[in-house]
Amino acid sequence: GNSVTQMEGPVTLSEEAFLTINCTYTATGYPSLFWYVQYPGEGLQLLLKATKADDKGSNKGFEATYRKETTSFHLEKGSVQVSDSAVYFCARNHAGGKLIFGQGTELSVKP
């Protein structure tokens, strides 16, 4: 099938801690992969994307590498800030460009 699974939250970290949010996907073929972020009270925003194997997407200090061999697209950041507190969604695309999302991981960063 076609699905996306990400680690359950909430994840609570102290400021400047290292962040990893795991994401794995199932797919026929080679989808493009995305991380979307939803800040409190706001809509979904694209954070980063990767369109082929071994691509690394990056933005705002966040990175994720498209790993075909492990069907994974884990999100990482070396030093989180309070302002990174949000819900993060991993997604893959499918026919017609529609997105298939994971269930979301809530991140809370404490000062």
Place this chain on the structure above:
Amino acid sequence: GAGVSQSPRYKVTKRGQDVALRCDPISGHVSLYWYRQALGQGPEFLTYFNYEAQQDKSGLPNDRFSAERPEGSISTLTIQRTEQRDSAMYRCASSFDAGGQGANMVYEQYFGPGTRLTVT
């Protein structure tokens, strides 16, 4: 420029009533997508349009749900005879095009703020 807008932002309706949710995409965007998001879950695809043509409605849960985009711009998602299980956030997104195979054919979807529907 203006982003994707949705109206109303909040809708409370009684069970059995019909509701219409509106999406105004970014000007010039060919593709428009509807998603539904339950609390604590990721968005789930409902349907999408290229211009005025509905390309895929496989995600619509049943025949009480319908959508249209008659002039290839604004879209309306209609839910007839609403039920409590229809309560959710309904999200609209638009993109330059639907894209296709190949890394250079992936277009970002821009999401609106959503309509929070509550059926009592």
